[in-house]
Amino acid sequence: MKVLSNEVYIIGAGETKFGELWDKSLRNLAVEAGLKAIENAGIYSKDVDAIYGANSLAGIINKQENIGALIADFSGLSADGIPSLRVESSTASGAAALRDAYLSIKSEEYDVVVVGGVEKMTDIHGSDILEKSSSILDREWEAFFGATPAAMAALIARKYMHDFNVDKEALSMFSINDHLNGSKNPDAQFRNKITLQQAMNATAVADPLNMMDCSPLSDGAAAVVLASESYMKKNKKEGVHILSSAVAEDYLSVGSRQSIYTLTSTKLAAEKAFKKAAIKRDDISFMEVHDSFSIYGLLELEDLGFAEKGKANKMVYDDIKLDGRLPVNPSGGLKAKGDPYGAVGVGQAVDAYRQLTGKAGDNQIKDARYALLHNMAGTGASSIIHILGE
Amino acid sequence: MTELSRIWRETEYRYNLIGYRCKNCGNSYFPPRDICPKCHRESIGKMEKVKFSGNGEVMSYTVVHDAPPSFKRQVPYVLALIKLSEGPVITAQIVDSPEENVEIGTKVHMVFRKIRQDGDSGIIEYGYKFAVNQ
Numbered sequence: 100m101k102v103l104s105n106e107v108y109i110i111g112a113g114e115t116k117f118g119e120l121w122d123k124s125l126r127n128l129a130v131e132a133g134l135k136a137i138e139n140a141g142i143y144s145k146d147v148d149a150i151y152g153a154n155s156l157a158g159i160i161n162k163q164e165n166i167g168a169l170i171a172d173f174s175g176l177s178a179d180g181i182p183s184l185r186v187e188s189s190t191a192s193g194a195a196a197l198r199d200a201y202l203s204i205k206s207e208e209y210d211v212v213v214v215g216g217v218e219k220m221t222d223i224h225g226s227d228i229l230e231k232s233s234s235i236l237d238r239e240w241e242a243f244f245g246a247t248p249a250a251m252a253a254l255i256a257r258k259y260m261h262d263f264n265v266d267k268e269a270l271s272m273f274s275i276n277d278h279l280n281g282s283k284n285p286d287a288q289f290r291n292k293i294t295l296q297q298a299m300n301a302t303a304v305a306d307p308l309n310m311m312d313c314s315p316l317s318d319g320a321a322a323v324v325l326a327s328e329s330y331m332k333k334n335k336k337e338g339v340h341i342l343s344s345a346v347a348e349d350y351l352s353v354g355s356r357q358s359i360y361t362l363t364s365t366k367l368a369a370e371k372a373f374k375k376a377a378i379k380r381d382d383i384s385f386m387e388v389h390d391s392f393s394i395y396g397l398l399e400l401e402d403l404g405f406a407e408k409g410k411a412n413k414m415v416y417d418d419i420k421l422d423g424r425l426p427v428n429p430s431g432g433l434k435a436k437g438d439p440y441g442a443v444g445v446g447q448a449v450d451a452y453r454q455l456t457g458k459a460g461d462n463q464i465k466d467a468r469y470a471l472l473h474n475m476a477g478t479g480a481s482s483i484i485h486i487l488g489e
Numbered sequence: 490m491t492e493l494s495r496i497w498r499e500t501e502y503r504y505n506l507i508g509y510r511c512k513n514c515g516n517s518y519f520p521p522r523d524i525c526p527k528c529h530r531e532s533i534g535k536m537e538k539v540k541f542s543g544n545g546e547v548m549s550y551t552v553v554h555d556a557p558p559s560f561k562r563q564v565p566y567v568l569a570l571i572k573l574s575e576g577p578v579i580t581a582q583i584v585d586s587p588e589e590n591v592e593i594g595t596k597v598h599m600v601f602r603k604i605r606q607d608g609d610s611g612i613i614e615y616g617y618k619f620a621v622n623q
Contacts, residue, residue, distance in 0.1 A: 230557040239499060240520040241580045244604060244616065245553060245560045250568050251580075253551035258570075261549075261593050305568075306552040352520070354570050354578035359549065 106328040107204045108338030109487070111140020112452040114445075117319035117437030118288040125161050125219040126173045132320035132442075133174050133215050136449075140324035141336065144176055148209035150183035153196035153216035155440035159231045161222050170215060189235045190391065192216065193321070193444020194474030194483035198344045200325050201485075210330040216445030217320035228316055235440075235477040237352045249313050251353050251478045252392035253305035259360040259394060260307065263409030267307055271298035272415035273396035274311045274434050280421060281431025283461035288317055288437035312393040314438035321446035339455045342469075342486045343375035351480045362395075364482035365402040365473065372471070372484040373404075380404055383486075384467040385426040385454065387447040389475035391433045399473060400427070403484075421462065429454065429462045444474035444483065451487050496614055503616035506599055508577060510539040517541070519577035543599030545573040545619070550583065550591050559605040567591055571619055579617075586621035596622040 113135020115128050123131075129152065137144070152170045157163045171183035188195035193216035200212040220228060233242035236251060259265060275298050281287035293311060301309040331338050347367035350356050357363065373380065386403070390396035397411035405425060406414055419427035430436045430450040433443060451470040453459040459467075469488040475481065501507055508519035512535040513528040519541065525532035550569035553560075560566070567583040569591070583591055584602060597619040604616045 226556070226558055226561070229555065230559070233557060237520070242557075243614075244581050244618075245556065245563065245566060245568055246580050247553065247556065249555065250551050250553050253553075254549040254568070254570050254580075257551060258549035258593065303552070303554045305554065308551075350526075352580065354580055359570065359578075 105205060105207050107201050107341045108326055108328060108331050109323045109341065109448060109452045110326045110331060110336045110338040111136050111142070111324040112322070112449040113139050114286055114321035114449045115319050116286050117317050117439055117446070119221050119316070120318040121221065123318065125157060125163060125217060126169055128219060128318060128320035129170045129215055129217040130173050132217065132322040133170070133213060136213065136322035136324050142211060142324060144179060144181070146211050147176070147181055147213055148211050149200070149203065150176070150181060150213045150215065151196040151200040152183060152185045153187070153192035153214070153441040153445060154185055155187060155189055155192045155218060156231055156234070157219070159234065160228070161219055170217075188481055188483070189476035190389070190440045191444060191474040191476035191481050191483050192441040193446065194472065194485060195346070195444070197323070197444060197448055197485060198346060198483055201341055201344045204325055204327045207327070210327045212325045213322060214325060214445055215320065215322040216442035218439035218441045219318050220316050220439060221318050241352055247305065248478065249308055249392060250305040252394050253308045255353065255360050255398070255478070256307055256394035259398070262360070265409065265412045267299065268295065269397065269412035269415050270312055270393040271295060273390060273393045273419070274298050276415070276419050277390065277428050277432035277434035280429050280462060281435025284431045284436060285460070287431040287435050288315055289431070289435045308392060308394070314391045314433040317437035317439040319437055319439035319442045319446065321442045321449045323445060323448045323452060339452050339487050340489060342378065342488050343372045344483075344485050345371035345375065346481065346483045347371065348481050349479055351477065353478050360398055361408065362398050362402040362475070362479040362482060364479055365399060365475065368482040368484045369403045372486050376486040376488070378469060378486065378488070382469050383425065383471050384469050385429055385464050386471040386473065387428055387430060387432070387450055388473040389433060389443065390428065391438055393434070395475070396427070396432070403471065403473065421464065426464050429459065429464055444472070447472040447474060448485065448487070455487060493612060496612060504601065506541045506543055506617050507538050508541060509536045511536055517575045517577055519573065519579050539575075541573050541575050541577070545571040545597055547583070547591060547593055547595045547597060548572045548578055549593060552588060559607060569619065571597060582618045584618045584620060590621050598622055
């Protein structure tokens with residue numbers, strides 16, 4: 100049996116600003132991010148073996164499917180016949196595309212692959228977006244009865260706070276950290292810092308969660324260029340090593356799960372990712388985690404293995420800060436950097452690439468060596484983890 | 490607009506709180522599923538319909554303030570995870586009961602209600618909600 104040995108590196112990265120980008124279309128965003136990544140990698144279209152494009156909701160928001168072809172066409176690559184596929188795994192589409200691209204190089208099918216993620220969420224009227232975004236839940240047995248992504252997160256939050264005697268302030272601290280970091284990220288949707296008072300007293304969305312516990316509606320795109328070790332060395336390029344990629348699933352509906360506040364998919368994916376990367380949790384310099392709702396940030400600290408169940412509140416005041424023991428979401432996370440569904444996972448890779456190459460600007464973490472990226476679908480149905488490093 | 494057939498094919502389960510029981514291990518499930526996640530292929534052909542009592546207790550709840558258009562008229566509404574006495578945990582609204590009477594552990598029972606209306610000219614959809622026991 101052939102042993103797969105071709106290591107995979109990120110050799111370039113780029114993204115659009117995240118936010119309400121009224122003047123930009125789905126295709127504008129995808130092309131802008133892709134070109135930035137290609138330019139950053141110093142490669143040309145003739146070098147690209149394939150494109151993996153991530154997107155979650157274009158079919159129902161923008162009424163556009165066939166995203167793979169759309170991206171290739173408007174990147175000017177159609178005439179070259181470069182394969183371009185769309186990868187969908189709900190809000191984890193970005194990491195899913197990154198993983199598929201990683202596997203395609205690992206398997207030695209390709210040498211250079213562009214991974215893009217794009218979402219255009221503001222092309223829809225008012226609260227209609229909640230009807231669409233609720234498709235990340237079980238439509239027939241959750242959303243049908245009035246559940247929204249925020250409501251499901253709130254159900255998890257209430258039970259968690261009740262069983263572990265955790266107060267709302269701990270959840271707010273996660274959002275405060277996101278905003279503090281986002282204030283220094285030029286690509287972030289929100290660049291304002293928020294106070295505890297603002298975080299605690301914002302407009303109610305789904306009790307106990309308020310607007311400051313919920314990620315915004317975002318447009319945005321991100322892209323990275325992956326290359327095989329052999330291509331990278333032959334062409335004298337430098338890159339960030341993808342040490343491991345892991346994915347795991349859980350029940351689609353929250354109610355079907357063994358424990359509603361345990362992200363089993365995250366736990367399982369983390370175990371696999373650390374095992375494959377052969378590093379310890381203490382080695383991680385920083386993490387980007389999928390905190391679409393503040394409660395998930397706490398659960399992720401626990402289920403990724405950095406805190407005991409019910410004890411993540413001990414970490415949210417100091418440890419997770421930019422200069423803390425384990426910086427979390429130096430980019431601003433989903434709350435402040437933004438939450439363009441299909442672009443999130445690729446955006447995390449862009450941030451990690453910048454951090455690990457010392458180009459993260461005001462958010463630079465000193466001596467950053469290893470990054471853990473966590474992208475999650477729906478309310479935890481799928482989790483995809485990448486560990487990057489030297 | 491939702492297709493009528495999509496709603497119609499689930500009415501038996503939503504109107505009567507009917508789920509499935511695996512004859513291999515005895516576990517009950519809601520929503521309905523064709524395969525038992527515990528027994529896998531051993532459960533093929535052994536999943537039977539079961540009507541639940543409709544009794545349960547609140548595992549968790551929230552008050553929804555920001556809702557999709559088809560639920561706008563009901564805002565704010567109480568949504569809960571209800572643990573049925575037979576085991577399954579389901580997502581449903583709690584109605585006919587002041588919000589302050591709802592707590593984790595509160596005993597509830599199923600009631601049949603209008604769930605939502607698909608726009609001004611679309612169909613009206615019905616199903617289960619829950620009410621606090623007196």
